[in-house]
Each structure stands twice: as structure tokens, then as C-alpha cells.
Amino acid sequence: MREFLLIGIGAGDPDYLTLQAIKAINRVDVFFVLDKRAETAELTRFRRQVCEQFATDRPWRFVTLQDPVRDQGQERYTSVVEDWHDARARLLEQAIRTELEEGQCGALLLWGDPALYDSAMRLMEIIQARGNLALDYRVIPGITSVQALAAGHRIPLNRIGEPVHVTTGRQLAKGFPEDLDAVLVMLDGDLSYRKVMEEDMEIFWGAYLGTEDEILISGPAKDVTPRIEQARLTGRAAKGWIMDTYLLRRTRRSD
Missing domain, CATH: 3.40.1010.10 (Tetrapyrrole methylase, N-terminal domain)
Structure with missing residues (x-):
């Protein structure tokens, strides 16, 4: 054996x-x-x-x-x-x-x-x-990029009473889940969130998490998307590959 x-x-x-x-x-x-x-x-x-x-x-x-x-x-x-x-x-x-x-x-x-x-x-x-x-x-088991993302941005993965929904770019491109306010996205080669982005959404994005080349960008999704796009292009050109993860969520609604 x-x-x-x-x-x-x-x-x-x-x-x-x-x-x-x-x-x-x-x-x-x-x-x-x-x-x-x-x-x-x-x-x-x-x-x-x-x-x-x-x-x-x-x-x-x-x-x-x-x-x-x-x-x-x-x-x-x-x-x-x-x-x-x-x-x-x-x-x-x-x-x-x-x-x-x-x-x-x-x-x-x-x-x-x-x-x-x-x-x-x-x-x-x-x-x-x-x-x-x-x-x-x-x-x-090991520490995931999802955990590294949350630690890097100093945010909890879920707000009070929210579920944690982990998905892929391929699935997100089909539409933002109607019954959720936040998604964690992995394996997204095309920044699929741009297809479902809403006015009140914020994003916490990270690439090369845990390495000396780590990049962290956060803010209103529409405002920081150009920075994320440029960071991905620069990183891929320099290293030949990129692995990134992000949390996309709506601004918290009043209870």
C-alpha cells in the first residue's frame, strides 16, 4: 500500500x-x-x-x-x-x-x-x-486566498446575519444572486463582476495574495474598476499569470 x-x-x-x-x-x-x-x-x-x-x-x-x-x-x-x-x-x-x-x-x-x-x-x-x-x-487543510483577502483588507467575510456565498466568475456572469447582498468570487479570468455591477456596490479585490507581490484594491466598484483592470494587466505582463479573488457586495441596506 x-x-x-x-x-x-x-x-x-x-x-x-x-x-x-x-x-x-x-x-x-x-x-x-x-x-x-x-x-x-x-x-x-x-x-x-x-x-x-x-x-x-x-x-x-x-x-x-x-x-x-x-x-x-x-x-x-x-x-x-x-x-x-x-x-x-x-x-x-x-x-x-x-x-x-x-x-x-x-x-x-x-x-x-x-x-x-x-x-x-x-x-x-x-x-x-x-x-x-x-x-x-x-x-x-490550508489557508485559502479567501481568508488572505479578508485579512489583507481587514474585513469580516460576512456582515451581521449574512451568509457567505463563494462562487466563480463563470457563475457570476449569469447574474448577481437576487437573494444575496454579497459574493466571494474566485477563478474569474474576465472580471465578470463588470457585467452585474450595480451603482451601490463595493469591492474588495486582491491578487497574488500572501506573496511579496500582493496587490489590494478596495472601494466603490465603479470607481476602482479602472485601477483593478490596470493592475491585472500589469501583473500578468510582468509575471505571465495572475490569481485574484474578490468580495463584491451591495451597500448594507437598512434593517
Whole structure:
């Protein structure tokens, strides 16, 4: 039996690692990395830095895998993502079989938390369902960009009596929820809030949260949108990638 850990390493600051994550890292023999492209090599370097800083109890090594390219077709989004997950699972399964010996421990170091908009647990379930590899896995939670956003802006995620609604840019583009006053948005490559923005809305936006390149912008959404747009363009041009998160909400109505 091989052991596998899905370790949440936070949103970009090594100090975000929990004690549980550090203990888990020190049990790992092989760290697997699904590297998407040259532009995101910085994220791979960060994972290696985490290991060099915290993995001190035993020898370890990195195995880097070229992540399968996902079809960007929009008309059948769900099936496209499912096909991509299946391709990733097959790639990871083969790597575990050849690179991780029986009795050893492998791991994926996951940005943020494995439970929030991350596919790693789905990959493990696909591998187990295929039945070709005896694999036991555990999940180690991490600090998300949502928490880092709230801390950076010094705001609670919800006002008194409000629910917390977390969604994606793709879903927000379909319309702002009628029964809510606030949404937390992740995975938004197009700043979809511009399609649903109302006069009284405010935004708390952040990019590269937890890193030395962190950017925070807040204020009335219509007023600060040009600044956010420019910050995204500048960041992407400089780094080749951008990860941003934001809280969009209506001004609090009188009770």
C-alpha cells in the first residue's frame, strides 16, 4: 500500500503553512508537481522552497509532470473539465506507480486548501475507482486566498446575519444572486463582476495574495474598476499569470 497526502500550503506566504502541514511534509518521500506551463514556473519554485525550508526530517525528491492541456471549449464546460481530470488522474497514477515504492509516502502540495476549487481529491477518487493501484490518501487543510483577502483588507467575510456565498466568475456572469447582498468570487479570468455591477456596490479585490507581490484594491466598484483592470494587466505582463479573488457586495441596506 502506498500512502498519499494532499497538503494545503496556503495562498503564497510560507508562514501560512499550518503545523499539521509541516508535520505532513516531513513524512513525504516524493513530492509530485503538475506543472502547467513555463509562465507558472514560479509556483513550482515556491513549492520547492517550501520543501527546502520545512522538509528537514528525511530525504525527499521532486517529480515534475507536464500537466495535460485542457480544451478551452466553452459550450460543453463540464464534460471538458471531466475529461481533463481523467487525463490528469491517469498521468498521476502512472507516475505514482513508477516513482513511489510500496510503503512510501507521496504528496501534492496544493495552493490554498484542497477542498476549495481544487481538483486533487477528484484525481484521487478517479485513481481509486480505476482499481489498478492500492492507494490510501489523506487531506491536510490550508489557508485559502479567501481568508488572505479578508485579512489583507481587514474585513469580516460576512456582515451581521449574512451568509457567505463563494462562487466563480463563470457563475457570476449569469447574474448577481437576487437573494444575496454579497459574493466571494474566485477563478474569474474576465472580471465578470463588470457585467452585474450595480451603482451601490463595493469591492474588495486582491491578487497574488500572501506573496511579496500582493496587490489590494478596495472601494466603490465603479470607481476602482479602472485601477483593478490596470493592475491585472500589469501583473500578468510582468509575471505571465495572475490569481485574484474578490468580495463584491451591495451597500448594507437598512434593517
